[in-house]
């Protein structure tokens with residue numbers, strides 16, 4: 001089956017600092033893939049490349065059969081509408097209510113929607129993430145875990161087919177970590193979304209993903225299911241899983 005998303009032979013450097021020499025990764029429709037890897041290895045950059053927030057020096061990135069790097073800037077919105085991103089830190093706009101935060105991508109991408117339609121969608125998404133009564137609150141009134149869930153409501157406001165999660169559980173206590181993991185699983189099950197999760201929390205990685213991809217030495221060193229990882233004798237995989245490389 002042709003992958004829904006494909007990073008093909010990606011090269012990327014920032015000045016002299018080489019991030020990827022030859023990165024290839026295929027993601028099937030409906031799959032949740034977790035990217036694991038040490039700090040500064042280029043996990044967040046992968047997500048930004050898919051959204052074309054930055055461009056690689058070489059290689060192709062396919063999304064639903066199209067190389068997104070060839071899409072003209074003024075048409076990138078067609079990709080970004082279909083891909084929701086939960087940014088690292090999950091930053092909300094502090095000066096806006098929860099309602100306006102969640103409505104933001106709708107205001108941006110669906111200017112023709114009526115106020116009623118926007119309100120209906122915002123309330124529906126707040127329901128999905130389990131915080132239905134927070135619309136009038138300000139981010140400052142929310143706990144860290146609640147902020148993450150509101151940021152997730154914002155990421156799914158446009159009903160994206162793909163959700164990118166950048167360290168969704170970092171800094172959260174176990175209860176909120178479990179909530180976020182359950183939401184990732186729920187969204188996959190109910191809405192058949194395709195997800196790319198960046199994490200260094202191995203418990204979360206094993207819990208939410210169909211396959212895990214290890215970013216190491218400027219490329220995807222290994223990709224496989226938990227069972228495949230468990231029986232892998234790849235030295236880097238073993239060291240990483242046993243916690244000798246990492247953050």
Ligand SMILES: Nc1ncnc2c1ncn2[C@@H]1O[C@H](COP(=O)(O)OP(=O)(O)O)[C@@H](O)[C@H]1O
Pocket residue numbers: 014019037038039040041042043044045046
């Ligand atoms: N816009 C940028 N300009 C210059 N260097 C960058 C930029 N974005 C990321 N980097 C560098 O690229 C490397 C990978 O970054 P990142 O993908 O954020 O790492 P991580 O795996 O921790 O998410 C880091 O060394 C980072 O400093």
Ligand SMILES: [Mg+2]
Pocket residue numbers: 043044045088166
């Ligand atoms: Mg990062």
